[in-house]
Amino acid sequence: MRKIKYKIIVLLTHIFPEELLTKIAYRLKMKKKLNLRNPSSFNEKLQWLKINWQRRVISDCxxxxxxxDYVIKKNLKHTLIELYAVYKNVDDIDWKNLPEKYVIKTTNSCGTNIIVRDSKSIDIKSTKSLLKTWLSEDYGREHLEFQYSKIDPSIIIEEFIESDLPLPQDYKFFCFNGIPKFILCIDERDLGTGxxxxxxxxxxxxYLDYIDEKKSTVLKNAKRPENLDDMIQAAKIxxxxxxxxxxxxxxEKGRVIFGELTxxxxxxxxxYFKGDTDLEIGTYLxxxxxxYKGYVR
Structure with a gap:
């Protein structure tokens, strides 16, 4: 069923304008009309940027x-975790020479990560099959986030971030015109259910009361990172x-580690925003x- 849905959505993106499909998707998900002529909420302004600010640096990042390369250009190389290998073809992966723990990602989408805690227990056949599927799909068209469609699909294998938790706490800095305004902290992730x-x-x-507790499980007492000031500075840059x-x-252990730019x-x-929070955040942007159109260089 998912494959059929995927093919239909991708076909529609080749037939109908991006803006029309975005308006339809927004109506279905948000249950209201998308105002692109005079956007006011955070979500509306993101849709405007998605359609009207298509710079190549967005796709590259x-x-x-x-x-x-962008992180290095910003003199923050020390925040990068080790990159073990890059592959264009799944069949080229040298499984025997990988460390005990590592993370596999595809470069052209979101959420396509495989965490390997024990290299001896990995099912190589099923992993290769999954990676081939991820590489073949156009995440950008499927999700109407076309910056991903401009990415050359690759597989990267990176260092596993050691943590006292099953997965390290994730700190997401929402930055507006170069100014970090607030942070979304993710924790207590269930690896089985997601x-x-x-x-x-x-x-x-x-704590900011931004989340509708009927739609999401909230984290009200997250531990403040000891190097928060350094993280804020990195986010600014x-x-x-x-x-x-x-x-x-x-x-982790006093070190700021780069994750990604979203x-x-x-x-x-x-x-999942509560009340007028979407509108309040929109005032920051x-x-x-x-x-800019087309993500051209």
Whole structure:
């Protein structure tokens, strides 16, 4: 069923304009009309950026491999985890020479990660099959986030981040015109079900009542990272070229670790916000005057 749905959506993106499909998807998900002429909410402004600010740097920084060059350019190489290998073809992976623990990712989408805690127990056949599927699919067209469609699909194998938790706490800095405004902390993730707790905090690590508890499990007492000031500074540097970007970081044993840059969180259709929070956050985002199309260099 998913394969059929995927093929239909991709076909539609080749037939109908991006803006029309975005409006339809927004109506179905958010249960309201998308105002692109005069956007006011955070979600609406993300949709405007998605359609009207298609700069190549967005696509390059959404690429899990090329973004490393951007981080280095910003003099933050020390935040990068070790890159073990890059492959274009699944069959070229040298499984025998990989360390005991590592993480496999594809560069052209979101959520396509495989965490390997014991290299001896990995099912190589099923892993290769999954990776081939991920590489063949156009995540950008499927989710109407076309920055991903411009990425050359590759497989990267990276260092496993050691943590006292099953997975390290994830700190997502929402940055507007180069200024971090607040942080989404993700913790207590269930590896089996994918469920997790999340909570928003300001830069002083005070809890922000942004989440509708009927739609999401909240995290109200997350531990403040000991190097929060260093993380804020890294987020400032990495976000300075964009109207909006979410800078995802980790903090382990006093070290700031780069995760990724996300330009359209939840595809610009986050429906878990409480009350007028979506509108409040929208006031932080000043849309640029100049428009760009096509993600050309």
């Amino acid at each position: 959404a690429d899990k491999l090329l973004v490393r 469920k997790k707790k999340k909570g928003f905090y300001n830069l002083e690590w005070e 990495l976000s300075e070229d964009f109207p909006f970007v979410r800078v995802d970081l980790y903090s 330009f359209t969180p939840m595809g610009g259709m986050a429906n 000043e849309l640029p005057q100049k428009k």
